[in-house]
Amino acid sequence: MAELREPRKKPSSTHHGLPKPGLTQILGLLTAIDGAGGETDVARIAVDVRMNIVTIGPVVDAAEFLGLVKVHEGDIVLTELGSKLLRSGLRQRKEIIRSVIDQMPLFRQVTDLIRAAGRPLSRQEVTETLSEHVGTHHSDATFQALVYWGRYVERVTYDGAAELLGLRGPA
Amino acid sequence: MTAADTILEVEEVSRSYREGGKEFLALERVKFQLNKEDFVCIVGPSGCGKSTLLRILVGLDRPTSGTVRFLGEPVRTGDARLGMVFQSFALFPWLTVEQNVEIGLEARHVPAEERRAKARKHLDGVGLTGFENAYPRELSGGMKQRVGIARALSLEPVLLCMDEPFSSLDALTSQTLRDEILQIWSDREVTPNAILMVTHSIEEAVYLADRVIVMTGRPGTVKAQCEIDLPRPRNPKEPEFFGWVDEIYSLII
Numbered sequence: 001m002a003e004l005r006e007p008r009k010k011p012s013s014t015h016h017g018l019p020k021p022g023l024t025q026i027l028g029l030l031t032a033i034d035g036a037g038g039e040t041d042v043a044r045i046a047v048d049v050r051m052n053i054v055t056i057g058p059v060v061d062a063a064e065f066l067g068l069v070k071v072h073e074g075d076i077v078l079t080e081l082g083s084k085l086l087r088s089g090l091r092q093r094k095e096i097i098r099s100v101i102d103q104m105p106l107f108r109q110v111t112d113l114i115r116a117a118g119r120p121l122s123r124q125e126v127t128e129t130l131s132e133h134v135g136t137h138h139s140d141a142t143f144q145a146l147v148y149w150g151r152y153v154e155r156v157t158y159d160g161a162a163e164l165l166g167l168r169g170p171a
Numbered sequence: 172m173t174a175a176d177t178i179l180e181v182e183e184v185s186r187s188y189r190e191g192g193k194e195f196l197a198l199e200r201v202k203f204q205l206n207k208e209d210f211v212c213i214v215g216p217s218g219c220g221k222s223t224l225l226r227i228l229v230g231l232d233r234p235t236s237g238t239v240r241f242l243g244e245p246v247r248t249g250d251a252r253l254g255m256v257f258q259s260f261a262l263f264p265w266l267t268v269e270q271n272v273e274i275g276l277e278a279r280h281v282p283a284e285e286r287r288a289k290a291r292k293h294l295d296g297v298g299l300t301g302f303e304n305a306y307p308r309e310l311s312g313g314m315k316q317r318v319g320i321a322r323a324l325s326l327e328p329v330l331l332c333m334d335e336p337f338s339s340l341d342a343l344t345s346q347t348l349r350d351e352i353l354q355i356w357s358d359r360e361v362t363p364n365a366i367l368m369v370t371h372s373i374e375e376a377v378y379l380a381d382r383v384i385v386m387t388g389r390p391g392t393v394k395a396q397c398e399i400d401l402p403r404p405r406n407p408k409e410p411e412f413f414g415w416v417d418e419i420y421s422l423i424i
Contacts (some may be wrong), residue, residue: 024313031350035408037410057306059343069203089354124177134312151301168301 015105017134018145019062023097024150026063029056030078030086033069039077066100098153106133110146111155111167120166149164174243178330179205179228184237185390186223196390197223200237203384203393205330209365210356212376215386215394216416216423221369224391225334228367229253241393242329254328254363258335260315262307268294269303271292272322279326291319293321296355313344317351320399324355324363331363335370350380353403377415395422 019026032045046056060076063069068082079085085096103109112141113129114121123143130146131139150156157168186198197220205211213221220278228239228250239246241253262271272290281289289402294300307315316336324378339347356362370376376383377399385395397419405412 007270022311022313024311025341025343027350028341028346031346032343035406047277049346055341056343090296090351094298094300132357151305152298154301157304158309161310 001065015155018104018142018149019058019065019131020141020145021059021062022148025059026066026068027086027093029059029063030068030082033078034083034086038083039075042071042076045076066097092162094153097149098155101149101155107149107155108131108133108145109133110165111150114156114165114167119158120157120164122167123163126165177204177205178207178209178242179246179367180238180240181228182238182240184224184227184239184247186220186227186232187235198227198234199388199390201391201393203396205365205367207364209358209367209382210380211365211384211385212378212380213367213369213383213386214343214371214373214423215306216388217371217388217393219388220391221386222334223388224386225332225367225369229255229332236391241337243381253327254323254326254410256319256331257335258338259306260312260319262315262318266303267304267306268299268310268318269379271307272325274324275322281373289325289327290321294318296324297321297351298369302397306405311344312340314347316340316348320352320355329365331366333359333368336368337375338371345375350404353379357370371418373416374407377401377412377419378407383415383419385419387423397422 029045032049033040036044040055042056042060046052049056058073060069060071060161061083064071068079068085070079081096085093088096108124110129126146127139129132130142134142147156147158154168157166158164181203182200183208184198184201185196187194187196195266201224213224213268221287223232223383230246230287232249248255257297261273266274269290271288272294273286275288276286291300291303294303299314299317302310302314307318310318319336323374340348349402351423368379380399383397383399384393385397386392387394399415401411401415407413
């Protein structure tokens with residue numbers, strides 16, 4: 001479980017603090033690796049699923065960032081956590097991912113900010129904060145990733161009409 | 172197999188159209204049966220009429236001749252016991268995820284509180300708890316299709332029909348959704364009694380189905396029915412899996 005608390009240090013041009021691709025694609029990648037025996041070449045998967053480096057690259061990067069795979073010189077291997085995620089039901093998957101997302105500094109910072117404000121924050125307020133960390137150019141995409149993962153792990157709510165990001169209370 | 176186990180009986184269904192003063196036959200004397208616990212995929216070459224057939228089976232179109240009996244009676248449009256998942260997701264963009272699921276229940280006059288409870292239960296079943304108030308524009312294709320699946324399942328159908336549900340999704344997304352459908356299928360609490368799916372992917376049919384109905388080119392008719400006896404989970408890399416794919420390809424080409 002050390003992987004959970006120590007996401008890889010390698011900088012990436014695609015995640016900027018939060019993975020952009022959603023879990024559905026990431027799970028598809030894990031399934032493809034698992035079908036190949038738990039270890040294969042990224043190129044082999046790309047050929048099998050008819051994707052190119054532009055489309056599969058961010059998915060590989062996101063899976064690695066979440067600690068679900070390890071990548072080295074084009075080889076990709078399922079980690080113990082990736083294997084566990086793949087073999088879990090929908091509910092358990094959410095718990096696993098929640099424990100990873102909860103540790104992400106950018107996610108914690110935004111949720112702490114909302115908590116401190118005692119009210120939902122506007123999209124603009126959040127993207128201004130995000131732009132300090134990821135730059136203005138990436139702040140919108142990072143906001144969308146934050147909303148996606150925050151909703152998925154049931155930590156945040158987002159009202160798309162009012163553009164307000166809040167914390168999700170107990171169901 | 173008793174009569175009580177029979178869900179769908181397709182008897183000599185033909186469908187022809189008039190186009191430019193000429194009549195052309197899309198489907199010719201299609202005949203098969205679907206029973207409880209069946210997960211059946213229909214495959215065939217492009218233009219063989221498999222989507223037309225599915226529309227007839229759920230009552231959205233009528234055969235020129237032949238009959239379709241659902242649970243012993245002629246199939247009728249809007250039967251809540253028949254759930255449908257569309258390739259195009261068919262979501263209302265101005266409604267939230269939860270409202271999109273509820274709308275089918277609302278049309279059947281299910282009380283508001285029950286609608287909400289059912290919508291939430293089935294959204295949870297496809298992993299969409301947390302996205303209840305999201306709009307379709309905020310969702311990926313895979314998530315939109317999960318809403319479509321939740322909407323169909325919320326009606327608690329006896330038969331779930333799916334028309335190429337994953338064909339507009341990328342390969343990684345569609346693989347995940349195939350596995351989720353199998354998870355839903357194995358969950359006896361929420362599952363329909365049978366699933367009928369049209370697909371143009373033979374690999375997908377072999378991955379999912381207990382039985383694959385292979386259709387001929389136009390006019391579409393049933394060429395063969397293959398009982399896929401591979402244990403689940405199925406691995407497309409296994410030679411036995413490829414053996415079935417090869418067998419079905421050779422029936423079509």
